[in-house]
Amino acid sequence: MKHLLPHLRLLALLAALPLAAGAQTAERRTSLGLNLSALQYQGDFGSDYWKMERSSYAPGLAINQYLGRGIDLNTQLFFGELSGRRDDKTHFNTTLVNANAGFKFKLNNGWVLKQNAFFQPYLLAGSGWTYASRSGMFDGKRIDLDKGYVDVFGAAGISLRLGGGVSLFVQSGQHLPLNANLDGISETETPRWADRFLQHTAGLTFNLGQAPDADEDGVPDRLDRCPSTTPGVEVNATGCPPDGDGDGVPDYQDQCPTDAGTAELRGCPDQDGDGVGDAEDACSEVPGKVELQGCPDADNDGVPDQEDQCPDTPAGAQVDAQGCPSPTEANNDTDGDGVANDVDRCPSSPGPASNRGCPEIRADVRQRLKEATQFIGFELNRATLLPSSYPTLDSLAQLLRRYPDYTLSIAGHTDSRGAAAYNLRLSRERAAAARDYLLTRGIDAARVALRGYGAQHPLADNATDAGRSRNRRVEFDLFLTGDPNAAEAKYGPEPTAPSPATLKKATPVKKAPAKKIPARKAPARKAPARKALSPSARATKAPTKAARPAGKAKVPTKKPAKAPARPGARPGQR
Structure with a gap:
């Protein structure tokens, strides 16, 4: 247990390192991994495979270079030892220094899983060099030997994306040092594969570098087609918010996300083009006036044509609620809303007495005012x-x-x-x-x-x-x-x-x-x-x-x- 404590301290230090921003992609091509491995021997002394209590521990380093969405170049280096014992006259202790390089085949390649997925499975295949320094005895005779071997290596693992630039990974792999004699006993039947070992590894990978990303949406500025996206808004691979109906108004601002509309109406349609959205337009097929809910008023007397019983009233004439000239001002109620002019706060705009003769603000309008807050944005730290x-x-x-x-x-x-x-x-x-x-x-x-x-x-x-x-x-x-x-x-x-x-x-x-x-x-x-x-x-x-x-x-x-x-x-x- 004592020899394991320095390695545990190393992992604790790695876990305390700050998370970098961004993920390893074509913009951030290099990553550095620090890890701790459990080595398990198999040979003439028997097999320690999957016996964690028989494992020896080895610190290691890995460097990963991005080649494409589905493949990376991977290099690894570790230092450890293997041992076995039958009795006082037959035992061995072999120190290993291993370096290998190969290819990492990623499943978070954009076809199987997203590149920034939380779970990122992968396979490793490579080859390298294992240097073995052996000491020990066989039937009382010394079997000391220092020698290097070509190593064939294969592994499977999974990375867990902890943040923008840090991943925790675990993997298990098989090392086959060709014709290696790690334990001092010659194997006659299968000398090529007689002595081998498993490597179970856990560690942290840190992606190096950071591509500029002004709006912090995870898409580098070089690839971002919408570089001023509001923080926190979901974006696609090009850095733009989704726009389901293709009207140029992103879904998060589109009041009618399934119907193509205009930017002026926050993405809602306006088939007659009068500036009043179809949902609020009382005359959606005929252009009209905004103040009359999109209905026309040919004589400009404030009464929509469909309600105007006198559609040719002279300009400037006072009219009643039916659009006809008022025969007299005796009723002292210009807008005909039942509220006398002397107490009517809005004598030219009809409204209920409960609102002092003024038009009431509709509930949907008040809701629009409340929602407007979230659509107003400013440049960073500016007005x-x-x-x-x-x-x-x-x-x-x-x-x-x-x-x-x-x-x-x-x-x-x-x-x-x-x-x-x-x-x-x-x-x-x-x-x-x-x-x-x-x-x-x-x-x-x-x-x-x-x-x-x-x-x-x-x-x-x-x-x-x-x-x-x-x-x-x-x-x-x-x-x-x-x-x-x-x-x-x-x-x-x-x-x-x-x-x-x-x-x-x-x-x-x-x-x-x-x-x-x-x-x-x-x-x-x-x-x-x-x-x-x-x-x-x-x-x-x-x-x-x-x-x-x-x-x-x-x-x-x-x-x-x-x-x-x-x-x-x-x-x-x-």
């Missing part, structure tokens, strides 16, 4: 929207046109990593980026309100990657224009931005190279002007610049001293 966010924001613009009496609340949140002051600014900038995009789609700036709450209101535990991913979000809510902001009703007032001095302490400033700071040539009296536009001051002014492109206007091109305020300037992923 720049990913293109995959555009279809969702386009659909929100359509909702705002459908509900002209409502304002959209956008609330930005972060996880808890990093300084609180930085998180507060980043959450507000990301909300501003979403707002700016909506303004480019023709939405009035007064109808989009933003708030930033930093890491103050998590949805999940910030101690886990999954929890932090849920906490990094932008939330959307509709509320009647003039009512309290929906985000403030849910989370309270927006936190106050810290002072410039506090923010500078919270966000370390990395000085730009001297050649990139033209401001150094300016007189010292101009320094206060640069200090006035601190990161917190720019975060406070963010809502007033509706047309500012997200993630770009915050880095002045003429004042490099502000470069540390870029969202990507701090370490860690946001």
Whole structure:
């Protein structure tokens, strides 16, 4: 047992090594294996095969080189010994040094099993050299001999993929050193195969190297056709999310994954092309208006043609619910919803009295607002929207046109990593980026309100990657224009931005190279002007610049001293 302890310590050390990223493929071609083997002798002294208590232990090293999906080049080296004993006059002890090379035939070749499968069976076949140093006695006579033999080797094993770059493997193989005399007794009948041994091996394989993979989806950037996939989304061999209906909208974002549609409608079909999905289009075969659920309104009086009893009403005329001109305003109810104008919050849009005369937000619309959060993504540690966010924001613009009496609340949140002051600014900038995009789609700036709450209101535990991913979000809510902001009703007032001095302490400033700071040539009296536009001051002014492109206007091109305020300037992923 004493001679086994160093080898057990070696395996414990290997198990403690960190897991590398990526798996051995054409991108990461070489792996290194460290192992421990149990050697079992068979010869003129009998057979120790499959008798673990009679085994001797040998440390070893293996190097694997990727050749193709189904085959690798494998080399192995180990040092051990075999022994046997009949009595004090007949015994042997043979030290072995073995090196061999051969081919590893893999079943995780993409045809039988996936290349990144957890279970990875394989076969080994090779040949090499066994050097044997024998000492001992036969009938009281010394049988010492040092000699080398050609070794034929075959084995079967299985690898268990523990992580991106580490595998645990176990294998058993047969060694046939040709014409070897390992025990000192000559065999006359089968001298070629008389002495041989089994090798049972367990160890760890570490795949070396790491191919660049910016979106961490397991597909190297060189092969990734969708290099900005949202973290955690399942991808295929080309790095793209599955798209079952082939409409260009990945299944995880496709609201109609079995029916081909358009990106603007999140993958849902729109056969009349009016911008209203068939599932919500009350007139799916005729182009119409978004605010009328896709139905046409030839005289633009707000009443769909199929309900309009006066389809040729003059432009601008007040009409009743049937689309006919109102004979008088005596009823003081412009939209004819039964709520008098003086108490009607939406006198031009019919709605129930329970909602103060305003149209109610349908349950499916509120669900869409809730789900929109998961489809909004940003560049790493920045407030720049990913293109995959555009279809969702386009659909929100359509909702705002459908509900002209409502304002959209956008609330930005972060996880808890990093300084609180930085998180507060980043959450507000990301909300501003979403707002700016909506303004480019023709939405009035007064109808989009933003708030930033930093890491103050998590949805999940910030101690886990999954929890932090849920906490990094932008939330959307509709509320009647003039009512309290929906985000403030849910989370309270927006936190106050810290002072410039506090923010500078919270966000370390990395000085730009001297050649990139033209401001150094300016007189010292101009320094206060640069200090006035601190990161917190720019975060406070963010809502007033509706047309500012997200993630770009915050880095002045003429004042490099502000470069540390870029969202990507701090370490860690946001």
